[in-house]
Amino acid sequence: MTNEIKPINMPKWGMEMSEGDINAWYFAVGDQVNAGDDLVDIETSKIINTVTATDGGVLRAIIGATGETHLVGALLGVIASADTSDADIQAFIASNTSAAAEPEVVAAVAAPAAAAIETAPAPVAIPQAANGLSKLAEGEDDSLVAASPVARRLAAEYGVNLNNITGTGRHDRVSKSDLDAAVLAAGGRLIGNASTITATGAAQFGDDSNVKATPVARRIATQLGINLLECRVSGDRGRVCKADVEAVAALKNKMPAQTDGSATVSSSNTVESQPISGMRKTIAARLQASKQTAPHFRVHIDAEIDALLEVRKQINNSNTDAKVSVNDFIVKACASALIRVPAINVQFDGEQLSYFSNADISVAVAIDDGLITPIVTDANHKGLVEISNTTRDLATRAKLGRLKPEEFQGGSFCISNLGMYGIKQFDAIINPPQGAILAVGAGEQRPVVKDGQLAVATVMSLTLSSDHRIIDGAVAAQFMSVLKAYIEQPATMLG
Amino acid sequence: MTTQQFDLMVVGGGPGGYVAAIRAAQLGFKTALVEREHLGGVCLNWGCIPTKALLRGADIAHTLKEAEHFGFAFDNLSFDIKKLVQHSRSVASKLTHGVAYLMQKNGITVIDGSASLADKCLLDVEHEGKVTQYKATHIILATGARARNLPSIEIDGHRVWGAREAMTPAALPRKLLVIGGGAIGVEFASLYNDLGSDVTLVEAEQRITPAEDADISALAEKAFVQRGIKVLTNSIVQSLDTSSADTVALISGPDGDQHLEFDQVILAVGITGNIENLGLESLKVETEKGFLQADGFGKTNLAGLYAIGDVAGPPWLAHKASHEAIICVEKIAGVDAVKPLNKDQVPGCTYCRPQIASVGLTEAQAKAAGHSIRVGRFNLNANGKALAINEAEGLVKTVFDENSGELLGAHMIGPEVTEQVQGFGIAQQLEATEHELAQSIFAHPTVSESMHESVLDSLGIALHK
Numbered sequence: 021m022t023n024e025i026k027p028i029n030m031p032k033w034g035m036e037m038s039e040g041d042i043n044a045w046y047f048a049v050g051d052q053v054n055a056g057d058d059l060v061d062i063e064t065s066k067i068i069n070t071v072t073a074t075d076g077g078v079l080r081a082i083i084g085a086t087g088e089t090h091l092v093g094a095l096l097g098v099i100a101s102a103d104t105s106d107a108d109i110q111a112f113i114a115s116n117t118s119a120a121a122e123p124e125v126v127a128a129v130a131a132p133a134a135a136a137i138e139t140a141p142a143p144v145a146i147p148q149a150a151n152g153l154s155k156l157a158e159g160e161d162d163s164l165v166a167a168s169p170v171a172r173r174l175a176a177e178y179g180v181n182l183n184n185i186t187g188t189g190r191h192d193r194v195s196k197s198d199l200d201a202a203v204l205a206a207g208g209r210l211i212g213n214a215s216t217i218t219a220t221g222a223a224q225f226g227d228d229s230n231v232k233a234t235p236v237a238r239r240i241a242t243q244l245g246i247n248l249l250e251c252r253v254s255g256d257r258g259r260v261c262k263a264d265v266e267a268v269a270a271l272k273n274k275m276p277a278q279t280d281g282s283a284t285v286s287s288s289n290t291v292e293s294q295p296i297s298g299m300r301k302t303i304a305a306r307l308q309a310s311k312q313t314a315p316h317f318r319v320h321i322d323a324e325i326d327a328l329l330e331v332r333k334q335i336n337n338s339n340t341d342a343k344v345s346v347n348d349f350i351v352k353a354c355a356s357a358l359i360r361v362p363a364i365n366v367q368f369d370g371e372q373l374s375y376f377s378n379a380d381i382s383v384a385v386a387i388d389d390g391l392i393t394p395i396v397t398d399a400n401h402k403g404l405v406e407i408s409n410t411t412r413d414l415a416t417r418a419k420l421g422r423l424k425p426e427e428f429q430g431g432s433f434c435i436s437n438l439g440m441y442g443i444k445q446f447d448a449i450i451n452p453p454q455g456a457i458l459a460v461g462a463g464e465q466r467p468v469v470k471d472g473q474l475a476v477a478t479v480m481s482l483t484l485s486s487d488h489r490i491i492d493g494a495v496a497a498q499f500m501s502v503l504k505a506y507i508e509q510p511a512t513m514l515g
Numbered sequence: 516m517t518t519q520q521f522d523l524m525v526v527g528g529g530p531g532g533y534v535a536a537i538r539a540a541q542l543g544f545k546t547a548l549v550e551r552e553h554l555g556g557v558c559l560n561w562g563c564i565p566t567k568a569l570l571r572g573a574d575i576a577h578t579l580k581e582a583e584h585f586g587f588a589f590d591n592l593s594f595d596i597k598k599l600v601q602h603s604r605s606v607a608s609k610l611t612h613g614v615a616y617l618m619q620k621n622g623i624t625v626i627d628g629s630a631s632l633a634d635k636c637l638l639d640v641e642h643e644g645k646v647t648q649y650k651a652t653h654i655i656l657a658t659g660a661r662a663r664n665l666p667s668i669e670i671d672g673h674r675v676w677g678a679r680e681a682m683t684p685a686a687l688p689r690k691l692l693v694i695g696g697g698a699i700g701v702e703f704a705s706l707y708n709d710l711g712s713d714v715t716l717v718e719a720e721q722r723i724t725p726a727e728d729a730d731i732s733a734l735a736e737k738a739f740v741q742r743g744i745k746v747l748t749n750s751i752v753q754s755l756d757t758s759s760a761d762t763v764a765l766i767s768g769p770d771g772d773q774h775l776e777f778d779q780v781i782l783a784v785g786i787t788g789n790i791e792n793l794g795l796e797s798l799k800v801e802t803e804k805g806f807l808q809a810d811g812f813g814k815t816n817l818a819g820l821y822a823i824g825d826v827a828g829p830p831w832l833a834h835k836a837s838h839e840a841i842i843c844v845e846k847i848a849g850v851d852a853v854k855p856l857n858k859d860q861v862p863g864c865t866y867c868r869p870q871i872a873s874v875g876l877t878e879a880q881a882k883a884a885g886h887s888i889r890v891g892r893f894n895l896n897a898n899g900k901a902l903a904i905n906e907a908e909g910l911v912k913t914v915f916d917e918n919s920g921e922l923l924g925a926h927m928i929g930p931e932v933t934e935q936v937q938g939f940g941i942a943q944q945l946e947a948t949e950h951e952l953a954q955s956i957f958a959h960p961t962v963s964e965s966m967h968e969s970v971l972d973s974l975g976i977a978l979h980k
Contacts, residue, residue, distance in 0.1 A: 169945060190950070336635065340799050343635045343818040412819070416652060417849040419522060420543040 025104060025112045026075045028059060028097040030090045037064050038250045038271060039091045041298055042084045051079050053099055060084075060096060065271060065298040067421050071096075078102045080109050083117065087295060156206050159183040167194035174199055233260035234369050241265045246272070254429050254453060256367055256374035263309055263369070263452045270305025271298070299390040310452045313370065314487040318447050321500045323507040324477045325463050331510045339405060346480075347383070347437050348408040349513075350460055353506035355379040355399035356513045358433055361499040365432045366455040368490045382431035382451060383411060385418040392418050393451055395431040404514075435460060445481040455491050456499075459483040480507075521547045523847070524638055524651035526630040526793075529556020531824025531836030532657035533614050538844040540621035547624040547649065549640055554614040554625070556659055557825075558833040560607050561679050566702060568603035569682055570866050573709035577868060581905060596687050596710065603682060632794035636819045639794075653819050653847055656807060657836065658789040660825035665784055667754055668694065674757050675780045678703075688712045688779035692764055694752050695783035696723035698865040701735065703781050705867035708744050715745040715775065717752055717766060724865060728877040728926040730892070734910055735928060738869055755780060788826040811855025813843035821847075835861045859924075862940050864933040869909050872936035875924030875943060878914050887917040889949070891973030893965045895929045897980060900960040906930040911969040913939075913949075920948030925966075935963045949973055 030040050043061035047053055054076045061070050077099040084096035095116040098109055159181035167175070167182050171194045175182050182194055185202045189195035228248035233241070237260045241248050246268050248260050255261030296304070328349050335344050358365040358379040367374045379400045382393035394414035396407055417423050434451040439462035448459040461481040468477045482503065486496045506513045523539045525532045528550035536548040553560045579592060618625050626649070628642030638649045662677040664670060670677040676684075681703050689712065693704045696718025704716040716723065716739065722732040723739070723746060736746050750768030761776040788806040800817045801808040807822035809815050815822050823843050824836030838856060845853045862874040881888050895901040895909035909929020916923055925939035942952055949970050957967040971977045 340817045409818070412652065413849065416522065416847060420848050422542075422849050 024075075024077075025080075025098060025100040025108065026077065027095050027112075027116055028071065028073075028099065030084070030092050030094045030096055031062065031069075031071055032092040033064060033067065033069055037092060038268060039089055039298075040064050041089050041295070042086050042096065043068055044086055045082060045097075047079045049079055049082055053077060053079050063298050065267075065302040073099065075099060080104070081113060083113060089295070156180045156184045156202060165194060166191060168196060170196045171199045178203055231260060232258055233265075234262060234371055236262045236370050237265045240269075244269050252425065252429060255369050256372055259369075261369035261453055262313075263306065266309045267302055267305050270308075271301055297389055299392075303390055306452060307449050310450050314368075314450050314452065315489060316447075316450060316485050317488050317493065317496070318483055318485050319493070319496045319500050320445070320481065320483045321504050322479050322481050323504045324468070325480050325507060326478045328507055328510045329463075329478060335404065342405040342408060343412075344404050344408045345411075346439070346463060347435070347460070348404055348411060349507065349510060350435060350437065350458075351381050351383065351396055351399055351407050351411065352402075352404050353503055353510075353513050354381060354433060354435060354458060355402075356506050357499055357503040359400050360502050361495065363495045364456050364486070364491060364499045366490060367432060367453040368455055368487060369453045373490055376432040378432075380430060380432045382428075382434040382454070383414070384434065384436040384448075385415045387419050387421075392423065392428050393431065393434055394418050394423055394428045434458070439463060439480070445483060447483055448485050450485055450487055456484055456486040456496070458503075459485065518648050518650050520650040521545050521624070522651065523547075523653040523655065523844070524549065524630075524649060525655045525657055526638070527556060527657035527659055527789075527824070527826075528554040528614065528625075529657060529659050529824060529836065530558045530833040531659070531840045532556065532655070533618065534837040535655050535657060535823060535840035535844050536623045537617060537621050538841050539848075540623050542844065542848045542850075544653075544844075544848070546622075547626055547651070548618060549626045549628060549630040549638070551627075551629040553611050554618070555607070555611045557661075558836075559610045559614065561682065563833050564610055565603040565607045565682050566678075566706075567866060568606045569599060570702065570706055572599040572602070573706045573868070576709045576711070584905065594710070596684060600683055629792065631792055632798055632800075632820070635798065635817060651819075653821065655813070655821045655823060655840075655843060656793065656815075656826060657822075657824045657840065658793065658826045660786040660788045660806075660831060662782065663785045663787045665694075665752075665782065668752060668780075668782060670782050674762050675755065675782050677782060681781045688777075690761070690777045690779070691715070692717065692752070692762075692775070692777040692780045693783065694780065695785070696720070696746075696748070697726065697783065697785065698724065698863070700781070700783035701739075701865060701867045703783065704739065704744055708739075708742055709868065712779075713743075715747065715777070717747045717750050719751050720748065722748055724871060726863070727865075727871060727873055728912060728924070729879060730910060730912055731871055731873070731926045731928045734908070735867070735869070735871060738908055738928075739867075742868075786825065786831055788828075790826060811842075812846040812853070813839055814846075830858065830861050830863060832861060832863060860940065860943055862936050864936065866933065869906065869929050870932045871928050872932040873924065873926040874936055874940050875922065876914060877924055877926065878912070881914050881916075881923045886923060888923065889915045889917045889973045891915070891949075891969040891971070891977070893968040893972055893977060893980060895962065895965055897968075898962060898965045900962050900964070901930060903960070904930065909965075911965040913966075913969045913973050915949050915973050920950065922947065922949070922952070925969075927966075929965070930962055932962075935966060938963065938966060 040062040043063045045060045046058050053073050055073050057073045058070045059073050061068055078101065079097060080100045081098040084090045084094065090096060095113065098112060100109060157179045160183060162182035165182035166187060168189060174196060180199065180203065185194045185198050187194035188198055226249060231248040233248050234255055240262060246265055250268050251260045251264040253260050254264055332344055332346065332349065336342055362375055365376050365379055378398045380395050380397045381399045382395050384391055384393050396410050399407060414427065431454060434454055434457040436448040436457060437460040438446055439460055442462050445461045446459050448457045450457050463478050463480040465476050466479040468475050468479065482500065484496055484500055522544040523546050525536045525548045528548055532548060533554060536546050539546040558564060626640055628640040630638050630640045633639045633648060636651055636654065638651060638654060640647050640649060662670060668675060672680050678699060687710055688707060691707050691712045691714045693700050693714060693716045696716055700716060701723055704714050708714045722729065723736055724732045739746050747766060747768050750766055753765040753767055756763040761778050762780055764775050764777060766773055766775060790802055790805060790807060795802060798817055800815055800820065806828040807815060807826050809822040809827045813821040813823045813827065821843050823839040825831045827839065842853050842856060859875050862872065865871040876884065878890055891913040893911045896907040898907065901907040901909065912926040913922065914924040915921065922939065922943050925936065927936060952970040953974060957964045968977050968979055972980060
C-alpha cells in the first residue's frame with residue numbers, strides 16, 4: 021500500500037456550511053502524520069473545528085494555505101507515504117483540484133490518473149449513495165440500540181441511525197463490520213478508506229426544488245446561483261427566507277477589495293490588511309441587509325430601577341443557586357411585555373408576517389471577533405432564576421463557540437445590553453427576520469423630579485428599534501410603556 | 516482599578532485544579548488559577564510523587580538484600596538517607612516547574628495567594644497582606660485536603676510526623692510506630708521496614724488496608740509479618756508519653772493494654788477537607804463532615820460554584836480529582852455526552868511491597884449490593900514470570916455479576932499490579948463481560964497473565980490452577 025495517496029478535503033459541518041477558512045495547520049509539509057492527529061483548524065461562519073487525519077503518512081502537500089477560503093470538498097492537502105514520487109503527488113493534486121472547481125470534468129481528468137492512483141473519485145455513485153445513506157439516517161432515537169462503542173462512534177460520523185443496522189455481533193450487538201457492510205450496501209464509502217473522497221462542487225447539494233422557501237427567497241437564489249439546500253432555515257413554517265439566501269450570498273462573495281491605502285497614509289502609519297473571518301462576513305451581510313431592507317425607527321424611554329434592584333438583592337440573598345442580573349430582569353420584563361403586545365413578538369420575511377405565541381428572546385453576547393445572539397426560549401414561561409441560569413449557560417457556551425445552530429438561529433425579539441460598559445443610551449440594528457430590538461443602557465443615579473421635588477433615582481435608558489414596515493409608532497410606544505411598568509414594578513412580572 | 520474578570524477561576528493548583536485550568540483553557544475559557552503555596556498541590560509536592568521516589572529507594576534496598584539469592588555478594592554497603600530524600604525533593608521540584616510551564620503554555624493566569632469567596636462569582640485573593648478582588652462566571656474550588664489529627668494525638672512535626680515530615684527524614688528512625696493501616700500508613704510502614712527501621716503498624720479496624728477486599732488485606736498482612744513488620748489490628752493508640760527520650764505509646768488491643776517504646780511516630784489516620792477561610796459559611800455553601808457537597812459534575816448549591824477533588828469528598832485520589840476536573844469543566848462548556856463520575860470505576864493503588872491495586876466492588880460489597888456473583892482467584896505462585904523474578908507472593912481476584920457478566924470488581928496484590936489494574940479498568944469502562952476477557956490473548960511470560968487466569972477461574976476453567 022505504499023503508493024496510496026490520501027486527500028485532505030474541506031469538510032462539511034452542517035447544512036449551512038458551504039466553505040471554510042483555513043485557520044491553522046498543525047503540521048508542515050514533510051511532517052509525519054498519524055491517523056487521528058489534528059491536522060488543520062477550519063473556521064466557518066459560527067465555529068472553529070479541527071480536521072483530523074483518517075490515515076497516517078507524510079504530509080506531502082498543503083494546497084489550502086492558512087488564511088485562504090475554500091469550498092466544501094476542496095482539496096486542502098495530501099498525505100502519502102514518503103516514497104510516493106512527487107510526480108504522482110502532483111498528478112493527484114491536479115486531478116483533485118480541478119474536481120473541486122469543475123465537477124463535470126472530474127471523470128475525464130481523473131481517468132488517466134486512476135491507473136496509477138487507487139484513489140480516483142467515482143462521481144457517478146454520488147447521488148445514489150446520498151440517497152441510500154439518507155435512508156440509513158432516518159429513524160427514532162438510537163441510543164438504546166446495542167452497539168459496540170466503535171460502531172456507535174462511526175455511525176455518528178456517517179450520520180447513520182443504528183436502528184437501521186442489523187447486529188450480528190455477540191448478543192446481536194451492532195459491530196463495526198455490520199455498520200461497514202450497511203454503509204457499503206447503501207452505496208456509501210467507508211471512513212478511513214483510501215478511496216474516500218468527499219463529493220465536491222454542485223453535486224454536494226442536489227436538487228433543491230422540494231425545499232420549502234418563500235417565493236422571494238427562491239427567486240433571489242436562482243438569480244444568484246445559490247442552491248436552497250445551502251441555506252439555513254430561519255423563516256416561518258420551516259421555510260428558507262430572503263435573509264437566509266442573502267447570508268449565503270454574502271459568504272460566497274468576497275467583500276469589496278481593500279482600497280490601496282499606501283498612497284493615502286503617512287509612512288509611519290503602517291497598515292495590516294487581512295481577510296475577515298467567516299463570522300464577521302455573516303454579521304456584515306445580515307446587518308447590512310437589515311439596515312437596507314427594514315426601515316428602522318426608534319422610541320426611547322427611561323425606567324427607574326431602584327425597586328428592581330431591591331427585589332434582585334432579595335432573590336440573590338435568599339437563594340444560594342441564583343445570581344440574577346439586571347439583564348435577566350429585562351429579559352423577563354420583555355417576555356411579559358411581548359405577550360401583552362404581541363404585535364412586537366414577530367418575524368417578517370418581506371412577505372409573510374409571523375406572530376409567535378411565546379417569547380423566544382435573543383440575547384446579544386459579545387465574543388472574540390464578533391457577536392452572537394443565543395436564544396432564551398419560552399422566556400414568558402420561565403422564572404427569573406431559570407432565565408438567569410439559562411442565560412449564563414448560553415453565554416458561557418457562546419464564548420466557547422459551542423452553541424448548537426438551533427440555539428442561536430430564530431428568536432422573536434432581541435435584547436442588546438451595553439450597560440456594563442457604562443453606555444448611557446444607544447440604538448441597535450434589528451436582527452432579521454425579527455421585527456424589533458431593545459438597546460439597554462447602564463443603570464445610573466440621575467436627578468429626577470417627583471411631585472415637584474428634586475430627587476435621586478437609579479435610571480436606565482431603553483431604546484427600541486422597530487421595522488416600520490410591520491410595526492407602527494403607536495404599537496412600539498405601547499410596548500415601551502408596558503415594559504417600563506414591568507421594570508418599575510417588578511412584582512407584576514412575577515404573575 | 517477595575518476588577519479583573521475571568522470566565523473561569525480555579526482555586527488550588529493540585530491535580531484537580533491545574534487539570535481543570537488546562538481543560539478550561541483548551542475549551543476557550545479565559546482562565547485563572549489561584550495557588551497559595553506550590554503548583555502541583557499535595558500530589559506533586561507532598562504526596563504521590565515524592566513518596567514513589569522514596570519507595571524506589573526501598574525497592575533497591577530490598578533488591579540488594581535478596582541479591583545473594585541470585586549469586587551476588589558485596590561488602591561495605593552503605594546508605595545515606597539524605598541522598599534519597601534529595602532525589603525525592605528534586606523530582607517534586609521538577610514536576611512543579613513542569614506545571615508552571617503548562618499554565619504558561621495554555622495562557623492561564625496564575626495568581627499567588629489565598630482565595631476566599633466575597634460573594635457569588637467574586638473572589639478575594641490575599642497575598643502578602645494585600646487583597647485583590649476578581650470576578651469569574653464560574654469558580655471551581657479544588658483546595659484539597661490535609662492529614663487529620665486524633666483527639667489525643669496531634670502531629671507536632673518532631674516526635675509525631677505527618678506525611679510531610681515522614682517524607683523528609685533527616686535520619687532513619689530506629690523504632691517506628693505507624694498509626695493507621697490505610698494506604699498512606701502501609702506505604703510508610705513498607706518504606707521504613709525496607710530501609711531498615713523496626714516498624715510497628717497499628718490499625719483500629721480488623722485488618723490493614725480495610726478499604727480493600729478482605730483476601731487482599733489478609734495477604735498483605737501475611738507479607739508484612741513475614742518481612743518483620745509488627746502488625747497490630749483491632750488496636751488503638753490511646754496516648755503518647757513524650758516525657759522521656761523515647762516516646763512511650765499506650766496501645767490497647769485484643770490482648771489488653773501494652774506500653775511500647777518508639778523513637779518516632781507517624782500519624783496517618785485519614786484526611787480532612789480544606790474548607791476553612793473560603794467564605795463558605797456566609798454564602799451558605801453546603802458542607803458535610805469537613806467536605807464540600809457537590810453533584811456528579813461538581814456543581815455545589817451556590818450559583819457558579821463548583822468543587823472537585825479531595826475537598827469534594829472520597830475517594831481521595833489524584834486521578835479522581837483530575838477526572839472530576841475534566842467532567843466539571845466540560846459540563847460547564849456543554850461538551851456532548853459528559854458522564855458523571857462513577858466512583859466504582861476509580862482505581863486505587865497502594866505502593867507498599869507487595870503492591871496493591873483494585874477497581875470496583877469488593878466481594879463483600881458486591882454481595883451487600885445484592886449481586887449474585889462469580890469470583891475468580893489466581894495465586895501468583897503459579898505464574899512463571901512472578902517466580903522468575905522471585906516475587907511470587909500475590910493474588911488476582913475478580914468479581915463478576917453472574918447474570919450480566921459485568922466485571923464488578925478486580926483486586927490485585929503482587930509485583931507491579933498498579934501498572935496492570937488499568938487493563939481491568941478499560942474492560943469495565945467498555946462493559947466487557949468475562950467472555951471478552953477470557954477471549955483476549957495475554958502475552959507470555961508476564962505477571963498479568965494472572966489477570967487472565969483469574970477470569971478463567973471465575974468460569975471454572977483456569978488452566979494453571
